[in-house]
Amino acid sequence: MPAPAPYQESTTMIVRPQPHWFRMLFVWNGSVLRAIIPQMLLMTAVSTLAVFTGGKIFGDKLPLNTSTFTLLGVALAIFLAFRNNASYDRYWEGRKIWGALLIAARALASQGLHYASGDAAQRQLFIDHIVLLVHALKHQLRKTSPQADLERLLPAAQAQQLGQARYLPVAVMDDLRALLARASDEGRLSDARLWACDQQLNEINHCIGACERIASTPIPFAYGVLLHRTVYIYCLLLPFGLVDAIGYATPLISVFVSYTFLALEAIACDIAEPFAVSPNGLALEAISVEIERSLRELAGQPLPPAVRCGPDYRLD
Numbered sequence: 001m002p003a004p005a006p007y008q009e010s011t012t013m014i015v016r017p018q019p020h021w022f023r024m025l026f027v028w029n030g031s032v033l034r035a036i037i038p039q040m041l042l043m044t045a046v047s048t049l050a051v052f053t054g055g056k057i058f059g060d061k062l063p064l065n066t067s068t069f070t071l072l073g074v075a076l077a078i079f080l081a082f083r084n085n086a087s088y089d090r091y092w093e094g095r096k097i098w099g100a101l102l103i104a105a106r107a108l109a110s111q112g113l114h115y116a117s118g119d120a121a122q123r124q125l126f127i128d129h130i131v132l133l134v135h136a137l138k139h140q141l142r143k144t145s146p147q148a149d150l151e152r153l154l155p156a157a158q159a160q161q162l163g164q165a166r167y168l169p170v171a172v173m174d175d176l177r178a179l180l181a182r183a184s185d186e187g188r189l190s191d192a193r194l195w196a197c198d199q200q201l202n203e204i205n206h207c208i209g210a211c212e213r214i215a216s217t218p219i220p221f222a223y224g225v226l227l228h229r230t231v232y233i234y235c236l237l238l239p240f241g242l243v244d245a246i247g248y249a250t251p252l253i254s255v256f257v258s259y260t261f262l263a264l265e266a267i268a269c270d271i272a273e274p275f276a277v278s279p280n281g282l283a284l285e286a287i288s289v290e291i292e293r294s295l296r297e298l299a300g301q302p303l304p305p306a307v308r309c310g311p312d313y314r315l316d
Contacts, residue, residue, distance in 0.1 A: 029279060032266040039235075039262050040255060047239035047254040055243040064241035069234070073257070076234055080264045083227055086219060087272035094214055094274035094282055101137070101207040102291050105130050108176075108200035109295045115193035116183045127299045128153045129176045131292045136168040137208055138284045141215050141275035169208050177201055211275070219272050227268075231261050 028034065055062055112126045132153045139146040146168055150159040165171035180197050183189040189197075235258040243250045270280045286307040293303045 032263050032270065032280075033259075035266050036259070036262045040259060043235055043239075043255050043258040044251055046236055047251040050239035050243045050254075051248055051250050055240045057240070062237075062240045064237065066241055066245050069238055069241045072234060076230060076261065079227060079230070080261065080268070083219075083223070084264060084268045087268040087270075090214055090219075091271040091274040091282070094211065097207050097210045097214075098282065098284070098287055101134065101204060102287070102294070104200045104203040104207065105134060105291055106294055106298070108197060108204070109298050111193070111197050111200065112180070113299060115197065116180070116189040118183065118188055122179075122183075123299060124301070126176070126179055127295055127301065129172055129179065131295055133169055133172040133176065133204065134288050134291050136172050137211060138288045140167070140169055141211055142277060142284065170205075173201060173205060173208070215275055224269070227265060231265050235261060 055064070109127055109130055112130075113123060116122075116126075132149060135149040135153075136146050138144075139149070147159075147163060150163050153159075154162065162168060162171055162175070177198070180189060180194055180201075184191065184194045235254075238257060239250050239254040242253060246253060267280070270276075270278055274282045275284060289304060289307045293306060296303050
């Protein structure tokens with residue numbers, strides 16, 4: 001079998017095949033190590049200071065031992081696990097919502113193409129609106145400008161009008177419903193088929209609202225502050241509790257344990273915002289383009305270039 005092609009890093013999520021176990025030790029892109037290097041340097045300095053002072057601060061010995069940190073470490077690990085589970089739930093729910101959007105967009109495009117009669121221009125306009133809705137939702141979630149997609153997919157006058165909308169995906173969905181209603185009024189779409197198309201529009205509306213709910217409802221700030229403070233206090237005190245037991249190995253063990261806790265906290269913060277532009281966020285650009293390619297193929301139109309995040313990337 002041919003060797004898999006190397007992954008390509010987009011501006012969003014990094015998706016790659018599972019590397020060899022030895023290469024995994026040195027992975028840089030996509031890890032949170034880059035974000036916590038300052039903290040690791042601080043922990044190295046503090047643990048080195050603890051070794052040279054014998055665990056004393058301002059001449060006084062801190063009465064700490066390893067049993068205290070063992071109990072605290074177990075409790076903190078459980079706390080971090082709950083925090084990571086809450087963050088991953090938001091990430092996975094976001095992925096399921098975009099999967100549902102893919103299904104509804106495909107179904108609506110297929111129904112519009114086959115249920116309603118009309119010329120090529122009307123079919124083109126209908127597909128363009130569905131494509132625009134997907135890209136508009138991506139832009140709204142990432143707070144980026146949709147102007148380029150508006151100008152690419154709509155006539156200038158309509159693009160200018162829709163560009164004023166505060167909630168662009170909802171405005172595009174309303175235009176889609178207007179296109180279906182017009183087809184029904186003109187006798188090009190029966191009532192039963194209009195109802196079927198309307199069901200898919202309602203599903204798309206549900207996906208838009210669900211994404212807005214995740215984006216506008218972060219994990220409570222006080223929860224993150226408590227975890228952040230607890231992790232840092234634990235890591236800063238850890239060298240003074242280990243120095244009597246392991247001596248000069250204190251910096252090595254302290255930095256390793258701190259890396260585990262600090263990295264878990266950083267990962268939880270990263271994936272708690274699944275629509276953000278980050279190496280561990282959802283690959284919305286690739287997903288949006290893949291949906292567009294799927295709809296263009298249904299309509300027999302030229303496909304735009306794919307945005308690949310890696311050879312093992314899948315939508316479904």
